[in-house]
Amino acid sequence: MTQAPVTEAKSASGDGARVRPRLILASASPRRQELLVQIGFAPDAIHPTDIDESERPGETPRALALRLAVSKLAAADHPGCYVLASDTVVGVGRRILPKTETEAEARACLALMSGRNHRVFTGVAVRAPDGREAHRVAETRVALKRLHPDEIDEYIASGEWQGKAGGYAIQGRAGAFIENLIGSYTGVVGLPVYETRLLLTGLGYRP
Structure with a gap:
């Protein structure tokens, strides 16, 4: 893989004289x-990474989300x-739902989740310039x-x-299908901003 050149960006604060390491989003x-x-x-x-995202036998949704985020960071x-990497996994119980590529997959996922709870796990992995990770x-x-078949049809058509x-x-x-959620809305969107900020600042990053 070709390495990106190491450059620094000016801080948005102060007189702009201070420079900081670049922040790379690996997604x-x-x-x-x-x-x-x-x-x-x-x-x-923005420098996306390409890894094998296949789940392992017996792997839980939480474990998969963390492993994929860490693997993307390593790549x-x-x-x-x-460098910041992240991955989102949806699970119903221990069952891991796919990142849907076909209408049949999407329809099956919506039918399975209709009228019940599911969980969304978003793993976030950060590496500092000195190699420390969190x-x-x-x-x-x-x-x-509970989704009516017509609602599923309309959503699939979208x-x-x-x-x-x-x-x-x-x-x-x-969003109109969600009765309630407990946890991180932005985590469901794709990146839990509270946790992400903690990880970055904990490793010394300052925008």
């Missing part, structure tokens, strides 16, 4: 980038930079309303489910 998700920008931690560069080779998993319990963990995007039309 192609526009939602994660938007959430970082919202909390004042705009990444300096992101950017010396001298802060990891966390945010867990959110989500209650989905195409919003494509590539989404569990087959839905809470920040889109599916």
Whole structure:
């Protein structure tokens, strides 16, 4: 993998004389980038990683979310930079739901979650320029309303489910299907901002 050049970015505070290591987001998700920008931690560069995301026999949704985040971080080779990686996994009990690629997958996920609780686990992994790492998993319990078949059909037709963990995007039309949630809303979107800020600042990052 080609290494990104080590450069520094000017601080947004003070007179701009202080420089800081770059923050690299190892994800192609526009939602994660938007959430970082919202909390004042705009990444300096986006460099997605490509790893095998297959689950292992007996692996729980929580364990998978953490392992994938840590593996993506390990695959992101950017010396001298802060690097952030993340992955979201949806589970019903111990069953791991896919990041849906077909209408059949999305329909099956929505039917399974209809009228019941499911959990969303988002793993976050951060590495500092000196090599120190920190990891966390945010867990959110989500209650989905009982969906009428017509509602599922309409949602499938929207195409919003494509590539989404569990087959839905809470920040889109599916937000109207959520009766309640306990945990991190932004974790369900794709990046738990509270936990992410703690990890970055704990390793010395300052925007």
